[in-house]
Amino acid sequence: MVKEVERAGIPVVHICTVTPISLTVGANRIVPAIAIPHPLGNPAMTAQEEKAIRRQIVEKALDALQTEVSGQTIF
Amino acid sequence: MKGLIITNNPIVSEKFGNEYRVEYVDQSFEDLLARVRDFVHKGYVILTHPLSGSIKPKETPYKSVLLSEVPLLTGVEGESLKLIENSIIKAKAFEDKTNNLSESVLNDFRLIDLSLLESAL
Amino acid sequence: MRLEMGHIHIKDIRFSEESKIVDGVLFVCEDEIRKIVLEDEKIKSVTFDIAKPGESTRITPVKDVIEPRVKVEGRGGIFPGVIAKVDTVGSGKTYALKGMAVVTAGRIVGFQEGIIDMSGPGADYTPFSKLINFVMVCEPEEGIEPHHYEQAVRLAGFRVAVRLGELAKELTPDETKVYETCGIKEGIEKYPDLPRVAYVHMLQSQGLLHDTYVYGVDAKKSLTTMMSPTEIMDGAIVSGNCVSACDKNTTYHHLNNPVIHDLFEEHGKTLNFVCHILTNENVYLADKMRSSDWTAKLCRMLDLDGVIVSQEGFGNPDTDLIMNCKKIEAEGVKTVIITDEYAGRDGKSQSLADADVAADAVVTGGNANQLIRLPKLDKVIGTLDYVTKIAGSSADAIMDDGSYEVELQVITGATNEMGFNCLSAR
Amino acid sequence: MGKLRVVHYINQFFANIGGEEKADFPAELRVGEVVGPGLAFKASFKDEAEIIATIVCGDSYFNENLETAKAQILEMVKAQNPDVFIAGPAFNAGRYGVACGTVADMVSSELGIPAITGMYEENPGADMFKNKVLTIATKNSAAGMRDAVAKMAPLALKLAKNEKIGASCEEGYMPNGVRVNFFEKERGSKRAVKMLLSKLSGKPFTTEYPMPSFDRVDPNPAVKDMAHARVALVTSGGIVPKGNPDHIESSSASHYGEYDISGVFDLTSDTYETAHGGYDPCYANQDADRVLPVDVLRDLEKEGKIGKLHEKFYTTTGNGTSVASSKAFAAEFSAKLKADGVDAVILTST
Numbered sequence: 001m002v003k004e005v006e007r008a009g010i011p012v013v014h015i016c017t018v019t020p021i022s023l024t025v026g027a028n029r030i031v032p033a034i035a036i037p038h039p040l041g042n043p044a045m046t047a048q049e050e051k052a053i054r055r056q057i058v059e060k061a062l063d064a065l066q067t068e069v070s071g072q073t074i075f
Numbered sequence: 076m077k078g079l080i081i082t083n084n085p086i087v088s089e090k091f092g093n094e095y096r097v098e099y100v101d102q103s104f105e106d107l108l109a110r111v112r113d114f115v116h117k118g119y120v121i122l123t124h125p126l127s128g129s130i131k132p133k134e135t136p137y138k139s140v141l142l143s144e145v146p147l148l149t150g151v152e153g154e155s156l157k158l159i160e161n162s163i164i165k166a167k168a169f170e171d172k173t174n175n176l177s178e179s180v181l182n183d184f185r186l187i188d189l190s191l192l193e194s195a196l
Numbered sequence: 197m198r199l200e201m202g203h204i205h206i207k208d209i210r211f212s213e214e215s216k217i218v219d220g221v222l223f224v225c226e227d228e229i230r231k232i233v234l235e236d237e238k239i240k241s242v243t244f245d246i247a248k249p250g251e252s253t254r255i256t257p258v259k260d261v262i263e264p265r266v267k268v269e270g271r272g273g274i275f276p277g278v279i280a281k282v283d284t285v286g287s288g289k290t291y292a293l294k295g296m297a298v299v300t301a302g303r304i305v306g307f308q309e310g311i312i313d314m315s316g317p318g319a320d321y322t323p324f325s326k327l328i329n330f331v332m333v334c335e336p337e338e339g340i341e342p343h344h345y346e347q348a349v350r351l352a353g354f355r356v357a358v359r360l361g362e363l364a365k366e367l368t369p370d371e372t373k374v375y376e377t378c379g380i381k382e383g384i385e386k387y388p389d390l391p392r393v394a395y396v397h398m399l400q401s402q403g404l405l406h407d408t409y410v411y412g413v414d415a416k417k418s419l420t421t422m423m424s425p426t427e428i429m430d431g432a433i434v435s436g437n438c439v440s441a442c443d444k445n446t447t448y449h450h451l452n453n454p455v456i457h458d459l460f461e462e463h464g465k466t467l468n469f470v471c472h473i474l475t476n477e478n479v480y481l482a483d484k485m486r487s488s489d490w491t492a493k494l495c496r497m498l499d500l501d502g503v504i505v506s507q508e509g510f511g512n513p514d515t516d517l518i519m520n521c522k523k524i525e526a527e528g529v530k531t532v533i534i535t536d537e538y539a540g541r542d543g544k545s546q547s548l549a550d551a552d553v554a555a556d557a558v559v560t561g562g563n564a565n566q567l568i569r570l571p572k573l574d575k576v577i578g579t580l581d582y583v584t585k586i587a588g589s590s591a592d593a594i595m596d597d598g599s600y601e602v603e604l605q606v607i608t609g610a611t612n613e614m615g616f617n618c619l620s621a622r
Numbered sequence: 623m624g625k626l627r628v629v630h631y632i633n634q635f636f637a638n639i640g641g642e643e644k645a646d647f648p649a650e651l652r653v654g655e656v657v658g659p660g661l662a663f664k665a666s667f668k669d670e671a672e673i674i675a676t677i678v679c680g681d682s683y684f685n686e687n688l689e690t691a692k693a694q695i696l697e698m699v700k701a702q703n704p705d706v707f708i709a710g711p712a713f714n715a716g717r718y719g720v721a722c723g724t725v726a727d728m729v730s731s732e733l734g735i736p737a738i739t740g741m742y743e744e745n746p747g748a749d750m751f752k753n754k755v756l757t758i759a760t761k762n763s764a765a766g767m768r769d770a771v772a773k774m775a776p777l778a779l780k781l782a783k784n785e786k787i788g789a790s791c792e793e794g795y796m797p798n799g800v801r802v803n804f805f806e807k808e809r810g811s812k813r814a815v816k817m818l819l820s821k822l823s824g825k826p827f828t829t830e831y832p833m834p835s836f837d838r839v840d841p842n843p844a845v846k847d848m849a850h851a852r853v854a855l856v857t858s859g860g861i862v863p864k865g866n867p868d869h870i871e872s873s874s875a876s877h878y879g880e881y882d883i884s885g886v887f888d889l890t891s892d893t894y895e896t897a898h899g900g901y902d903p904c905y906a907n908q909d910a911d912r913v914l915p916v917d918v919l920r921d922l923e924k925e926g927k928i929g930k931l932h933e934k935f936y937t938t939t940g941n942g943t944s945v946a947s948s949k950a951f952a953a954e955f956s957a958k959l960k961a962d963g964v965d966a967v968i969l970t971s972t
Binding site for chain 3: 799
């Protein structure tokens with residue numbers, strides 16, 4: 001899916017757990033997520049800690065969108 | 076414990092119940108693979124091929140898979156996830172032929188599934 | 197190693213009081229052969245029958261297909277370590293009874309594998325419809341455990357094939373072909389500018405009903421090894437695999453391995469056929485890593501330029517096949533892999549359970565899920581009550597006119613993964 | 623029965639009306655006329671089939687008035703009710719190829735009339751339509767007309783007579799992902815030896831099963847001014863409003879969801895859930911922000927770190943959904959995002 005968004009001319013960052021899967025799927029900007037059932041959260045943490053982690057990941061994703069890349073890059 | 080066995084084969088859980096940690100699920104072939112995937116999502120590594128044996132998925136209802144004893148601390152292991160996802164896709168391509176199998180046929184399928192797992196233990 | 201292979205063409209098979217071969221006709225004494233089979237008390241009874249190409253006859257369930265051969269000169273005997281004693285075979289002179297086969301049939305395990313139709317649409321999809329088949333249908337003794345009974349039928353088949361082969365010991369072959377390979381150094385000196393090529397032969401090795409034996413040794417217990425390409429012609433490899441009829445290698449396939457034959461055709465002309473590498477397809481993933489690492493290491497140590505890799509079976513071996521291909525190519529050795537496909541009845545599913553960009557040269561034996569309608573035939577050798585249970589057929593497979601709509605995977609040898617047939621797919 | 627009835631679609635160039643300067647020629651139905659390449663088809667059909675009408679349409683007219691042109695052509699074909707519809711061959715003409723693929727796909731999917739086309743494999747229309755419409759591989763220029771018609775005509779007749787279609791290399795159409803069995807002249811091992819010898823000597827060879835290739839797409843330039851950028855959320859994690867109103871399937875999804883989150887600042891367990899069948903759903907059902915980070919993006923929006931969180935998000939279940947359909951979903955909603963002026967997308971997947 002990520003390739004079609006890129007093909008439409010919109011910069012896209014792929015937040016996913018297993019980078020090899022997204023590498024084969026062809027994403028250019030990749031931000032590793034925490035775990036498959038909860039990519040941007042960790043139920044073992046308190047709500048505040050969890051939101052802080054989520055913010056970190058989203059901010060890294062926004063950084064990735066603002067970084068020039070020439071090919072598949074993991075941030 | 077030397078590893079985690081996920082199986083829907085009663086004679087596997089009987090035989091290895093104490094030697095290995097056995098997660099017995101009374102579910103179909105495909106649901107069993109989904110269960111294995113849940114464990115892979117928790118970081119467990121797959122040790123035996125989920126499509127072991129040339130008897131086709133859903134021709135035999137039984138499947139046993141050996142996983143690592145403990146999950147990786149670093150999260151999901153890429154190869155295991157690729158392996159289980161591909162196995163699930165492959166299993167989907169087959170018709171379910173496990174209804175109205177006689178007890179003797181089911182017994183033979185249980186035996187073969189046990190032997191396939193044993194060849195790895 | 198140098199092996200002279202004599203072909204004796206069998207035109208007909210008939211029952212008679214005395215087993216002998218006269219002018220290409222094989223006469224078989226049923227009682228003598230029955231004694232050989234029943235040497236093993238695990239087999240309660242055996243019936244014999246003969247099926248000829250074009251007859252309205254169906255053989256099912258088929259366990260193995262074996263070509264009778266006999267060692268006339270040179271070390272060892274046919275099926276070393278299984279029937280004959282252990283010795284290095286593959287040299288001297290051997291005769292083979294061509295145009296016929298011994299077929300073992302009968303219930304081994306609850307479901308059953310394999311159909312050979314001697315006529316009709318099903319005949320086009322199995323090489324064995326072109327042979328005169330001497331069929332032995334066995335029945336197990338009560339309470340025999342499948343492991344032991346499978347072995348009993350397997351060995352009985354080999355004993356019969358060896359006995360029939362011996363009948364040709366004094367004959368002169370209709371045709372002779374010589375196969376010769378040389379040592380590594382000698383080969384380099386003799387063919388300095390020919391590409392060095394080997395055959396990587398993956399053997400099914402996953403457990404009960406899924407095993408292959410090399411000189412009697414269960415392949416799953418061995419690391420990758422190699423042998424001279426002529427050894428297999430004397431039965432160094434036998435099949436204990438009777439699952440997934442379409443892509444299992446019967447003993448007949450091993451004896452007449454097509455990759456070895458076609459590489460020999462080019463040996464000394466366009467390539468230097470260096471050796472026959474054997475590797476397995478175990479269930480345990482660490483074994484897969486070890487075996488594929490070892491295979492790639494061997495290819496590098498032998499300074500090969502290219503290999504042909506063939507697999508056997510479904511799903512699990514796809515992982516080994518891709519591992520072997522990837523690692524051999526990474527050693528700078530070019531590969532061509534042979535496989536079949538399970539692309540679903542509509543041909544739209546993912547054909548293999550694994551993939552890699554390194555596998556850019558693939559030969560395919562066809563889609564085993566393709567549906568085919570097998571008409572009702574007059575005669576059945578074996579038993580029919582399992583046919584709807586055979587892999588690939590569903591309960592509604594029996595049509596009102598008695599014909600079956602089944603997948604190709606129920607036909608013995610239909611999508612062979614050594615490239616034995618012409619069936620393919622695109 | 624009488625001759626098989628064929629309708630043929632060509633552009634302004636092949637109808638000898640003109641080149642690019644005449645590309646705005648509107649769709650026109652010429653009943654009973656055989657035009658341009660139609661003559662070659664007629665010769666090949668002899669008395670088995672006849673072209674009962676030719677539809678001529680300029681490439682610009684078609685592409686710039688897509689919906690109206692498609693509707694007009696659909697009506698024309700419907701009225702003629704042919705046994706088979708032939709579009710092209712388009713060779714290497716990009717817009718003509720896309721037009722041929724579009725009309726052929728439309729005719730077969732909406733009217734159930736078998737349709738084929740033909741073009742050069744590098745024509746942009748090929749990749750778009752070869753998996754939907756039988757597309758004969760032609761040479762890259764009209765010089766290949768004879769060869770193209772020689773392959774298209776027999777295949778068209780087979781389709782019209784509902785005969786079994788052979789494998790791609792037998793019938794000459796581009797591999798379309800559907801594996802079809804057939805018998806080669808040589809056995810597999812012989813073919814393998816020949817293939818190895820070609821590969822070793824660097825000669826070209828054709829693999830019999832191309833590995834599913836992972837085509838690459840070049841990255842877009844970075845976002846310059848995030849503080850004023852419109853950022854949209856997309857997920858294959860299957861997050862949907864509570865109750866899964868559009869019934870997105872837990873696996874092998876047949877469609878995607880588009881949902882409005884204007885005014886939504888946090889996804890809670892009683893407003894959002896996951897439809898995804900490929901992972902343990904309890905965590906996402908407890909707090910869907912764990913898959914679709916709406917709460918954090920609203921904060922960032924308030925703090926002016928991003929310009930705007932786009933009010934619509936797109937979702938499907940990535941579990942088992944075939945590559946082709948997820949590609950189609952994404953192509954569709956990406957066009958919508960582009961039209962809505964979205965500057966960047968965050969795509970989360972499980």
